[in-house]
Amino acid sequence: MKFYDLSGSDNKRFSPFGWRVRMSLAHLGLEENAQVELVKFSQKDKLKFSGQELVPVIQDNGVTISDSWRIAEYLENSYTSQPTLFISLTNKAYEKFVASWVDSQVHPLVAKCVVRDILDVIDPNDREYFRRSREERFGMSLEEIVANREETRTSLKRRLFPVRKVLELNPFLGGKSASFADYSVFGAIMWARITSSFDILEEHDPIIDWRERMLDLYNGFAREETAREH
C-alpha cells in the first residue's frame, strides 16, 4: 500500500485529513503496511495519477482512492476490523455527521488560531503560495487572522460543546473505543499540535483528557510524532 500525505519542511506531517487516514490505518493495524510518500504543496504533480490534486491518496492492490472519507470506507471494506471504523457499517451516519461538522465548523476556527504558524513549518518554496492563497481566502493578512486567537479559542471551546457532552458518557466519541468520529476531531487537534505552540484547548477543558487518550492509542504513535516538537 502506498499512502500520499502532505508534508512541510523536516517531513512534518500536519494535514488534518492525513491524520484521519493515519489513525484509520493504525486502527486497522495497517500503519506499517503503508509506504508513505510525502507531498509538499509545490509537488502536486506527484498526485497526477489520482486524477485530482489533493492529499491524502491511497494506492492499494491497483486501486487509487483520494479523499479521507472515501479512503476510510475503502479500508473498512477491504480490511475487516473489530471494533469497526464506523459505529454502524450500514449507515455510517455518526462518523459522516462528525466529519462534516469538523470540516465546516471546527477547521475554520482552528485555522484562525494556527494559520500564521503553518507558514513557518512548510517548505520555504511553498510559503509565497501559502500566504497568498490563505490571505485571499480570509480577506486579510495571516498576521491579522490570528491576531485575536485567544478569543477564537473561546469560540472554539463553545463550538466543541457536543464533543464534551459525548465524552461525559463515553471515553471516546465512538463509545468504549475510538471510531472515525474521534479521528476526525483528532485530525484538527494534530493539525494545530504539529504546526503551532499555541494550544487550541483552554486549560482544564475536559477534552484534554480525551486528547491524552488519543495520543496514547496504538502504542502512542501520534504522541511520538509530535515529541520532536513538544
Place this chain on the structure above:
Amino acid sequence: MKFYDLSGSDNKRFSPFGWRVRMSLAHLGLEENAQVELVKFSQKDKLKFSGQELVPVIQDNGVTISDSWRIAEYLENSYTSQPTLFISLTNKAYEKFVASWVDSQVHPLVAKCVVRDILDVIDPNDREYFRRSREERFGMSLEEIVANREETRTSLKRRLFPVRKVLELNPFLGGKSASFADYSVFGAIMWARITSSFDILEEHDPIIDWRERMLDLYNGFAREETAREH
C-alpha cells in the same frame, strides 16, 4: 403515563424539547398512552412535583423524569423498540452528539428567526415575562433580534451542513429509519413551524425533503398538528 408539555394559547405545542419527546413516544408506539398535561409559562407550579420547573416531564409507573434526553433514555429502557431510539444502545454517542449540537449551535439561530413570532402564539399573560426574559438574554429587543433573519437563515443553512451530508447517504439521520438524532433536529424545525410563518429553510434546501419525510412519520401526526396553522 402523563406527559407535561409546554403550551401557548390555543393549546399550541411548540417546545423543541417537547417535540423530541413526542416523536420518541410515537417511535415507540406510545403516543396514545400518554395523557398530555399542557403547561403555560406562567403555570410552572404544575411541575413542582418534579423538583424542577422545565417541561417536558414524564410521569410513568410512579417514576418522574424531566429533561428530554433522560426521558428518551427512560422510554428506550422501559419499552423495547425496533428500530431503537439510539443507533447504539451501549454508547448513545451519535444521538448525544446531535442533540447537544442542536442545543448549542442550531437553537440559537432558530431563535434569532422566530423569537418575535413566539410572542404572538403564547398566552397573553405570558407575554410580558417572555419579552423581558428573552430581551435580557439577547441584550436587545425582540424586534431587533429578528430584524435580519434572512441573513440568520443563511447562517443556519451553513450550520446545517453536516445534516445535509448525512442525508446524502441515508434517508434519515438515523440511517434507514429515524432515531433520536432526527427528532432533535426536527424539534427545532417544529418549534419554528408552529410559531412562525417564516420558513427557516431556504427554497431548494435538500433538508426540505427530509422534513417532509419526518412530517409523514407515524401517520403524519406532526403534519396534522401544524395543519391548523399552515
